[in-house]
Amino acid sequence: xxxxxxxxxxxxxxxxxxxxxxxxxxxxxxxxxxxxxxxxxxxxxxxxxxxxxxxxxxxxxxxxxxxxxxxxxxxxxxxxxxxxxxxxxxxxxxxxxxxxxxxxxxxxxxxxxxxxxxxxxxxxxxxxxxxxxxxxxxxxxxxxxxxxxxxxxxxxxxxxxxxxxxxxxxxxxxxxxxxxxxxxxxxxxxxxxxxxxxxxxxxxxxxxxxxxxxxxxxxxxxxxxxxxxxxxxxxxxxxxxxxxxxxxxxxxxxxxxxxxxxxxxxxxxxxxxxxxxxxxxxxxxxxxxxxxxxxxxxxxxxxxxxxxxxxxxxxxxxxxxxxxxxxxxxxxxxxxxxxxxxxxxxxxxxxxxxxxxxxxxxxxxxxxxxxxxxxxxxxxxxxxxxxx
Amino acid sequence: xxxxxxxxxxxxxxxxxxxxxxxxxxxxxxxxxxxxxxxxxxxxxxxxxxxxxxxxxxxxxxxxxxxxxxxxxxxxxxxxxxxxxxxxxxxxxxxxxxxxxxxxxxxxxxxxxxxxxxxxxxxxxxxxxxxxxxxxxxxxxxxxxxxxxxxxxxxxxxxxxxxxxxxxxxxxxxxxxxxxxxxxxxxxxxxxxxxxxxxxxxxxxxxxxxxxxxxxxxxxxxxxxxxxxxxxxxxxxxxxxxxxxxxxxxxxxxxxxxxxxxxxxxxxxxxxxxxxxxxxxxxxxxxxxxxxxxxxxxxxxxxxxxxxxxxxxxxxxxxxxxxxxxxxxxxxxxxxxxxxxxxxxxxxxxxxxxxxxxxxxxxxxxxxxxxxxxxxxxxxxxxxxxxx
Numbered sequence: 132x133x134x135x136x137x138x139x140x141x142x143x144x145x146x147x148x149x150x151x152x153x154x155x156x157x158x159x160x161x162x163x164x165x166x167x168x169x170x171x172x173x174x175x176x177x178x179x180x181x182x183x184x185x186x187x188x189x190x191x192x193x194x195x196x197x198x199x200x201x202x203x204x205x206x207x208x209x210x211x212x213x214x215x216x217x218x219x220x221x222x223x224x225x226x227x228x229x230x231x232x233x234x235x236x237x238x239x240x241x242x243x244x245x246x247x248x249x250x251x252x253x254x255x256x257x258x259x260x261x262x263x264x265x266x267x268x269x270x271x272x273x274x275x276x277x278x279x280x281x282x283x284x285x286x287x288x289x290x291x292x293x294x295x296x297x298x299x300x301x302x303x304x305x306x307x308x309x310x311x312x313x314x315x316x317x318x319x320x321x322x323x324x325x326x327x328x329x330x331x332x333x334x335x336x337x338x339x340x341x342x343x344x345x346x347x348x349x350x351x352x353x354x355x356x357x358x359x360x361x362x363x364x365x366x367x368x369x370x371x372x373x374x375x376x377x378x379x380x381x382x383x384x385x386x387x388x389x390x391x392x393x394x395x396x397x398x399x400x401x402x403x404x405x406x407x408x409x410x411x412x413x414x415x416x417x418x419x420x421x422x423x424x425x426x427x428x429x430x431x432x433x434x435x436x437x438x439x440x441x442x443x444x445x446x447x448x449x450x451x452x453x454x455x456x457x458x459x460x461x462x463x464x465x466x467x468x469x470x471x472x473x474x475x476x477x478x479x480x481x482x483x484x485x486x487x488x489x490x491x492x493x494x495x496x497x498x499x500x501x502x503x504x505x506x507x508x509x510x511x512x513x514x515x516x517x518x519x
Numbered sequence: 520x521x522x523x524x525x526x527x528x529x530x531x532x533x534x535x536x537x538x539x540x541x542x543x544x545x546x547x548x549x550x551x552x553x554x555x556x557x558x559x560x561x562x563x564x565x566x567x568x569x570x571x572x573x574x575x576x577x578x579x580x581x582x583x584x585x586x587x588x589x590x591x592x593x594x595x596x597x598x599x600x601x602x603x604x605x606x607x608x609x610x611x612x613x614x615x616x617x618x619x620x621x622x623x624x625x626x627x628x629x630x631x632x633x634x635x636x637x638x639x640x641x642x643x644x645x646x647x648x649x650x651x652x653x654x655x656x657x658x659x660x661x662x663x664x665x666x667x668x669x670x671x672x673x674x675x676x677x678x679x680x681x682x683x684x685x686x687x688x689x690x691x692x693x694x695x696x697x698x699x700x701x702x703x704x705x706x707x708x709x710x711x712x713x714x715x716x717x718x719x720x721x722x723x724x725x726x727x728x729x730x731x732x733x734x735x736x737x738x739x740x741x742x743x744x745x746x747x748x749x750x751x752x753x754x755x756x757x758x759x760x761x762x763x764x765x766x767x768x769x770x771x772x773x774x775x776x777x778x779x780x781x782x783x784x785x786x787x788x789x790x791x792x793x794x795x796x797x798x799x800x801x802x803x804x805x806x807x808x809x810x811x812x813x814x815x816x817x818x819x820x821x822x823x824x825x826x827x828x829x830x831x832x833x834x835x836x837x838x839x840x841x842x843x844x845x846x847x848x849x850x851x852x853x854x855x856x857x858x859x860x861x862x863x864x865x866x867x868x869x870x871x872x873x874x875x876x877x878x879x880x881x882x883x884x885x886x887x888x889x890x891x892x893x894x895x896x897x898x899x900x901x902x903x904x905x906x907x
Contacts, residue, residue: 177853179859179861181860181861182861184864185845207849215847221849458611465595466567468595471566471567471569473572
């Protein structure tokens with residue numbers, strides 16, 4: 132049986148490699164369009180990026196967003212979404228969608244989990260309905276949603292995790308990865324209405340370098356269209372997070388995209404790019420916006436703070452986002468203090484613009500050969516005033 | 520001393536009178552622009568129409584919005600707003616703003632009220648700060664905010680209210696109205712940077728026809744740029760609400776605009792137009808949207824209801840609002856059930872469009888001489904399926 136990755140050429144084209152690091156600029160092709168990498172993917176957990184409309188996402192220049200398999204399975208269910216024409220049509224987003232596998236949420240949100248070789252039995256977090264997700268079920272859900280980039284179903288052990296426990300978990304995750312790949316291989320033998328999505332494997336192994344390498348090499352042997360580094364940003368210190376990336380990327384093929392799941396702060400993303408990562412998703416831009424926190428070149432601003440009460444400047448001078456084009460910090464502070472939805476809407480737009488634009492600027496610097504300088508300036512400038 | 524209304528010609532121009540009722544189409548001129556009446560004014564309590572941006576309001580065709588003097592006085596304070604360039608600049612809304620006087624909120628929200636001839640002492644609803652609002656203070660706040668239509672400061676007795684108690688209250692409200700008018704007359708004698716706002720008096724009198732007439736005639740004697748009917752929609756049955764309007768409008772001049780405060784449902788507004796009302800404000804479009812309720816020609820839809828789960832039609836066929844142009848009832852239901860902000864955003868846009876468009880259609884029918892038919896069709900069509 133052929134794996135799907137052997138049925139199609141690599142979806143990733145490397146454009147420029149930075150000579151001073153592992154950073155790279157490339158183009159990823161999904162069945163729905165081209166994505167310039169490095170790229171930030173806004174998180175649309177429940178068929179919407181929180182507080183933001185599809186038109187606004189398009190205006191911000193987002194080329195791909197993330198959907199959550201677990202959440203959409205629980206509500207409204209993939210059957211309903213499929214019957215109504217798929218996730219793109221349901222939410223009126225016509226660019227690419229990547230769906231996670233549900234693994235992370237099953238292991239962080241769901242109750243009364245029981246893991247077997249077959250899959251995971253659990254009660255969902257909303258109403259306790261008994262549910263079962265296996266590698267095959269996860270693939271079917273993501274297929275029904277109409278995802279353009281499907282993630283393999285993996286086990287996400289909590290941090291910290293001993294070498295022994297991580298080895299046991301990892302071996303199962305690799306067997307599950309093989310089953311995910313086989314599920315798509317069977318699909319590729321059926322007459323298809325449309326091109327199949329890309330399928331990504333997920334490197335696990337926690338903070339154990341040997342297991343990260345083992346995981347990466349084993350996944351490459353199975354063969355995927357791209358590779359993610361999972362089990363990061365699960366509570367470990369930042370050096371361990373970087374270490375997990377460094378212990379994984381050297382064993383992933385250059386001609387495939389690499390995705391660091393659920394990361395991170397702006398300087399973390401730039402540092403991850405320097406370590407060879409191409410794709411990011413993170414809830415911080417929208418989650419912190421709901422708390423009145425805005426991202427700037429110099430660090431985060433908590434717009435609730437009193438000094439902003441009469442501050443007529445925008446969140447960030449020179450910023451081209453819809454919030455900074457029209458509204459003052461004073462007005463945004465008032466909206467946040469008064470708990471008005473327009474406040475978190477505008478800050479969400481600013482923060483998403485900041486993240487999307489940071490990756491655009493990062494890419495441009497790689498292409499222009501100035502990434503090293505850009506990386507230094509951005510990371511040091513951001514950190515130096517992080518406490519604003 | 521001259522009253523301000525004698526200093527300037529009437530801001531209202533009557534275009535067409537409906538021969539079958541007291542309905543009328545006109546044009547109201549504020550210092551910031553022309554307003555075609557009958558008009559619906561979206562409510563922007565805290566310097567934002569809830570969940571909606573100024574650009575979206577402009578796209579919906581709103582020509583005037585309402586700001587709340589009480590709320591803006593409590594937070595962020597009119598001094599801050601004035602220093603930052605006034606309410607229009609603060610919230611980036613360049614069309615007209617009407618501000619209420621704060622009276623309604625003082626009598627419905629504030630704690631430990633003490634009413635004297637001078638004004639009202641109370642503790643604000645947010646942190647209990649002792650506050651005092653008098654007619655002069657209310658005028659100063661509305662002046663500082665930069666309001667285009669200022670409302671006189673009135674007492675709003677609760678429903679029901681005896682004839683005796685209402686008489687006492689009404690006499691004080693009339694003395695306060697005179698003080699409001701005098702405050703502006705003094706302003707008009709000062710060298711002015713810009714044209715003064717319009718000042719509206721408020722007819723009170725509860726459900727007592729004789730007091731409504733007395734109030735209206737006394738206010739006209741003082742002389743205002745326009746007249747509101749207040750103390751309606753305070754818990755009284757609908758027939759009493761209509762009665763309060765009918766007992767007031769005959770005693771108001773034809774060449775001045777008339778405004779029914781805080782009303783109402785769509786058929787109520789059409790019926791009020793038939794009784795000679797030109798202006799409306801109401802929180803229902805945005806408040807019900809936050810509960811998942813949408814307005815249609817046939818009545819309200821609660822989008823949480825199960826039958827909408829797989830309903831691929833828009834909220835209302837043929838509706839040109841941003842929600843109906845792109846999104847299905849099924850998607851909106853999902854967003855509402857999942858408590859996603861985009862859901863209440865889209866339903867707010869639809870509901871505001873419905874209210875704004877209802878007044879545009881009403882106006883058009885008056886101009887075309889078909890108001891009687893329009894009124895009959897709309898009111899009977901709406902009521903017949905109100906329980907959808």
